[in-house]
Amino acid sequence: MGMLLLASGAAGAGGDGSTDRPPQGASGSVASARPDQASGDLYLTAGTLLSERLGSGQSVLLCQDGVELVVGDRRLASERAVVWVVAGTLAGEKSTPSNQIQVYLAGRVSDQHLKDKSDPSLVVTVLEQGKTSVVKTDLAGAIFLTARKKDQPGDLRSRPLYQEAAAGFLQAGLSPLPAPEPSAKPARREPNEPTAGYTITISPVSSVMPRIQTSVEQGEEIITHMGRSHLTWQEPNDRSNRVNVIELEADCLVVWRTEADPNAKGVSPDGDRKTGVSAVYVSGDVLLTQGERTIRADEMYYDLRNRRALARNVVLKSYDAVRNIPIYVWAKQLRQVGENTFEADDVVLTSSEFWTPQLSLEAAKIRIIDNRKSEGSEVLPSDSDFDVVLRDVQFKVGNTPVLDLPKVHSDRQRPELPIRSVRMGHDTTYGTSVETRWWLSRLLGLREPEGTDGSVSVDYYGQRGLGGGVDLRYERENYFGSILGYIIEDNGEDRLSRTRKDVDVPQDTRGRFRFQHRQFLPYNWQVTAEASYLSDENFLEQFYRSEFNVGKEQETLLYLKRIQDNWGLSFLGKTRINDFVDQVEELPTAEYHLTGQSLFDDRLTFYSDNQISRYRYRYDPDNTMSNPDDYFTFTGTRNELDMPLSAGSFKVVPFVAGTFGYEDGTGFVSTLDDGVVESQDAIAIGEGGVRMSMQPFWCVYPDVESRLWDLHQLRHTIQPSATAVSYIESNEVAEQRDTVDLGISQRWQTKRGPLGSRRTVDWLRWDVDFVWIANSSGEIAGPDHFLWSEPFIPLVNRDGRVIAPLDRRTTGMFGPRQNYVSTETILRLTDTTSILGDAYFDMQTGVMEQLDLGFSRLVWPSLTYYVGSRYLREVDNTLGEHGSTALTFAATYTLDPRYTVVLAEQYDFDYGANIRTDVTLIRKYHRTNLALTFSADDSLDEQRIVLSLWPEGIPELAIGMRRYMELGASDVYY
Template sequence: MRNFKRTVAVGLFCTSLLAAAGAGLARAGDPQPSALSPPAAGQAGRAAPAEPEKPASSEPLIQVTGRVVHTWEDKPGLRIILVIDGFTVLTRDEQLTARDGVIWFDEDAARRTGKAALGVYAETGVEYRRADGKVEKYDSVFAEMATAGEISLHSDEPLRGRADGTEMFLRARKLRQEYLTRGVRETPTAVTPAPVPGPKVQPPGVREAGVPQEITIVAQDDVRQVNFTSFVEQGTRISAWSGGVYITRGDLEMAADNLIIWTPEDALRRAAAGAAAQEPGGAAAEAKAGTRLAAEAYLEGHVRAIQGRRVLQCSQLYYDFQQEKALAINTKIRSFALGRNVPVYYYAKEVRQLARGVFVGTDSWMSTCEFAEPHYDVAAKEMRLEDLTPEVGETGEKPQHRRVRFVGTDVEAEIRGMPLTHWPRLAGDVSEEATALRTIRLEHRRNRGAGVATQWHLLKLLGIEQEPPGFDFYLDLDAWSKAGPAFGVQSEYKRPDYYGEFLSYYLPNDGGEDTVNGESIDPPQRGRGRATWRHRHYLPKNWELTIEGSYISDANFLNEYFEEENEAGKQQETLVYLKKQEREQALTLLASARVEDFYTRTEYYPQVGYNVIGHSFWKDRLTYFQDSELAVARFRPAEAMRTARQSPPTLVADTVHEVDLPLKLGPVNVIPFLEGRLSYFGDSIRGGAEGRFAAREGARAATQLWRVFDGVESEFWDVHRLRHVNIFDASASAAQVSTPSRDLWPFDPTEAGTHEVIGVDDTGIVELGWRQRFQTYRGPPDRRELVDWIKADLEAFFYSNRQVPGIAPDNRPVFNRLEFRTDWRTTDVVTTWTNTTYNMDGGTLERVAVGANFVHTPRLSYIVGHRYIPDGESAQMLLGFDYRFNDKWRLTVMEQYDWDQRENAQSDVVLTRRMHRWLMRIRFQHESYKEGLFAGVEFQPVGVKEMRLSW
């Protein structure tokens, strides 16, 4: 079915009522002089020039949207718009949302005055956001809105004719009359009249016992001739229409070429008697009452049934109004996935509605592709769907996602009719934004070969309808031409008292290759895999338990199959950690073991710790820190470190105490500190026990200076007022130690005296920092925001008594150096940046990086940069851009070229083509360190992020 979108625009040309109402009032987001500090002594004290008044906008000031829209002329010059489902009225300052609504628009008055006043009725889940930001909620409401711009009307379906016989319109008309009779129709232009709340509206499709819900039948259009006949047979009145009619009943709306309804004669007589009393007319009144109280209906020819966001199309439909049951032949149901912003289509040879929101279909399939033969789908021999989404009236809030329980038999995922997977039974209780298939990828990789990788919601595949709250279980099923089959289970869980994750993956017979240092090698073993469990539990009395267990089959496995986790994920450990924390004090217990011999780890059997973080004493003049431990530790280096020795189980006692003295010396905050450390090791690298005493003393200081320049104005640089902020910080410390770290086992990596790290040794460190921020206002005159125009950071680092230069535990270099970084928002389009490191020991530049980011237009953005590392003999040029040719084509390129090595470091080219319901990506990738070229084509259905087909 084509997705129609019609727009009705009424052009009006004069000053907006809403703009007039808001004249002279400050709007949220306007820059305030107080946002910058007041002028300091000696500065220009004049106020910033007044901002010019914003001209009235020529863009549409009222937008009306809805899925199904009826519009007709009630009388000459008065247009009525009735909206079913998704009713929204949006102005520049106000917003009204509801499920359904009605609008009265006086076109004649708009033409005469150039001002349009809309009478707006809304019901079911109404939210009215006023110009001041206040949100009011109603069951039903009538309000007036005004505009001098355009009124735009958007509908997902073709605009339809009269619907003045529906129950909603009658309720709307009644509340409008009450509103007008109060004498508030004419209001001052500078005052927005308050909305008039209406009575509580019964949720659509729900009615009180004994109260029949009327059925309204109207012609579809004025072109075709509608024929009507009615007769009585065996106590039942049978009425027939042909020529195209609409049938409405609450929130259910149907249309067909031909219609037959059956009404019990006794109900007809009771209804006719009541109708005749109010509307004399004999047989006519009887027939009218009969159609309103129909019990059953048969529809044929271009049948459509609309209820909420569901649209059903079929060739034949039987509907039982009393039991809300139906039978449809050759059915197509159209719904809408809010979480994906795409339509969802459900096809079936036969569909039975067993109750409201409960459907059973045979020979059915589901897809986001609307073609009769969909490009991709999930098919089932029989599928039962039960809509569990609460009505707005049940919870008082509009549901964010539709919740559906489904059960399918003989379920297959298909592409172009070719089945990819098969499950005898598939069931679940999910929201509309979730599917059993989480991801699917068809890929070709040099080391693994061609293959398919899928991930599924495990409990849905097992037919478990009620998933445990807070738990997600996933099943990985992969197959590769070289690496062979692979499978794994993943789980993520989060409950009020605990949370955690479980990861597993296994290849029984890996026949692929691994890439190590740019070379391809055979896997160290055929059966490969991993299993990792991390769990944290909050126990009573402020106790906290952490458990981690990890098994990796070989050193190359994570890098080959979980590269991102291997480079940036948490360290693989096996441990039990227990902690009790009371305010600033904590007691800890740690036991750990190394499982994989290719990792360097310290095992504890166990470690007991006590920590104090920031305890104030002496009337808050001093702050105390402590870190103490008593442990039996064992250092175990990786097997690849052939020169490193393994320690025996060693008794370690270590306690560190620090006292800070926070001071304020005028505008400067100064914190002198003194640290003492006492340690005992039962064994050492030199052999025998060792004791160690260490001391560290120093100070940290920081201050800020700023000044505001009110007179700075530049249209060229887009600078409007300027604030210059200077932040100065400094720290200096000196350490003395009785035993150098190179004589001790490196149980703690931060103490290892190797060429990689610098430990606790006689070292002096001085760090100086100067950070500048130039801030200004940017943006439209009425919505300017404070931004950092220029950032400039300068830092200096000085070290003394260094035994072995290298890298500190936090990965900082430990040579004397200067670091300078800038970030300049030249315009709203261009941002330039630099990053420079100068080695004062060698008098050389250690690293230089410069570049710029450009957001030229919404269609074009690009980045250029250059990074130079003399010691690494690397000078890389970076160039990347993203360009949208049109709505269908998009090109993304990223290129890194090393001028020193005279080779291409990395190239990425992605060409994206948006097709009807697919995204096609053609991808080329080259990385020099992997010595490989990847070229592939990827397909992804629009809105179905779980499915990606790549080669």
């Protein structure tokens, strides 16, 4: 979070954060003073902030990604804004610093009065209700700006938002935005235009004074220093308003000057300033430093005027902040042939400082072009800003070449080398496996468009067969999406679980295709298109297990949606193309939602949810529950009216709601206990209730001090809340459960950290929920929770994977079925030790349904471990599943700087079986990691041994099974 403070005079002197004040106008520059002036401060919050100084005490700010403006008694908000600040003074008995402010707000504009009394100094002109407004005020206080991202990109006049604001100010009858005055920036020179010379500072490194010789040749003064010296000069950066500070140190140096200094008295311990310097030659243990980049060389010549350089036997050290590794470049000769162009001969590129690196890239020649346009516009430079060409390239492991290429053209992230990654391994399901990924653009010989990432997979599995596919992802300003396709000639058998092993595949040729696309349209419309094809019902579970377990449903649909202000309108069409799955088709569904609509000046709040659908239940042909798959119509509407009230420290919201549903298919036939009764096509439900919350109240214990528990003062905070709702219905098929929920949230906070910079942390957090319901279920059920302050069971379940008769009552997804009390807690004993737990107690049967406990500990610097227990009550669900009492243990232990052991174990005592065991031994070499993993997964009845090798910071070159290993997890171990 960036903090930017603009202030006038002493008004902002006490502000926190970094300061950036707009230029102050000359004293008395304001022609007249306004009698009404806001004496408070102005607070402006924005997601993205662009700023420019216009001269004469003026600044303009472009705010995007959400804007909030608070001044005096008003809070205004919008999607984007332009702020024009004119700094000056007000005339009067005493000159009072002031800021004249004009603000243009656009997109979802809201205006809220924080107090009953209005501020006459603040004038708000509404240009278009809810869309555009203009604010004008004179401010004697400070201006506080907060932004997640800020920048000074230069001239903002070409921005559409700036031009839109200029027109808005004119429409409101205010002063127009001025044209920026010429600033005192140095003129931009052509790339090959020589400069007039530089001023450098020369200082001796030690107490031994260098020997100095001076001569004049052809009008140039040549100064020679014999003895180790330190040079410093500043070089203007034509790509930004900054300067580059360059430091150079060497045993001997020669300086060429375009003009002689008759007053020069030689060098002193404090340094000697030389002006008009055009070139520098240094030799003997040369060290050049520029920011985080350092260059060592035997000798170097630097033409300061033309920005050309030549160095011999060079070692360049830099740092890749993206990959978090150092970069070393060794070169026999390094040349700067242009302002942003570099060439080198006999180059070695590696991340190791050793003379013989474990992994390296060698090239006979290299050419680098730095295309960055503006430093400071990004936190990190874009990878595509560097264009690199290497010739006669060798990839080496130690001194052994493993790959020769005549030419490699790279933008640092996407090299010309077409291969992207290689994974190898062996297990009982796939056999010996080789998985490769290749750059799609390189294979096609095309330049990859911006925002596109495409790869081709070519895999071989010893027990399955040969497979391949394409994975393409793209994202631009107005759309994003992905295309995924994979096909394999499968000669093996599926292993899906402990009880589903050696499952025959339905066909040898298997695969999938998935297309997802979202397009943002004008007027807040967006369209989503999706298509998903699977060859058979087990392919996704076998080859994409993670997506099968936690990914979204495989659907084919077209979805059109518009969300504006507090309302939304959508249209959905969904059909089934995989005939082996149970799915709900919607052809089509239309919905309209209105949320939080204020009525009668916020005295009432209205909510409305409306839906009309044309459904069809599609079943797997082998499903014995198959019903006729005729289309039927469903429509439903729920409308709620709230009345927010405040009673002291309590906030109380009584509400009433009505629901109507109609279905012309099988109708509504299920009771709360899943009993089947006479079908009803139309039903109605009425409900009334109250939601209450209380402002937190607390007690501070300033005398609490404990070194053992790391406590320094203590504050106890309590916040209760309550919800009660009751229903009436037209028929028992629409019956709901009356519910009362009482919640208490508690925090015990303390201060931790070194003296002078202590921070507030939650020492203990304890949340408790008590829930009572009417018509509770007599069946033994798992732990259900009261979620989102809404126990209402919807009239239809939109989840296409759960269809009739499991469409609404028996899923337990929509509210509690029994009286219960639940609790969650976490105790942070220290910054390295925590205890956490949760419990669910069934008050109706007096049985603990769920109990989880965990202990986490970091023993600096070598050990991290976790011990936890999970208990689930046994539920008879006719699926042969039992309860569960599982013990989990995980630890990472650094034996020494070279070896680390990682252990994970989970055992279920109720089943009397091991769930999973993983043991990994990691050997850390210099910039390279080698790991041996043994894994036993009893859920699949599978064991495997994996040997993995990955260079530090370069996961693309890793060798190992991508299905079973987190290649980027090396950072966890160190």
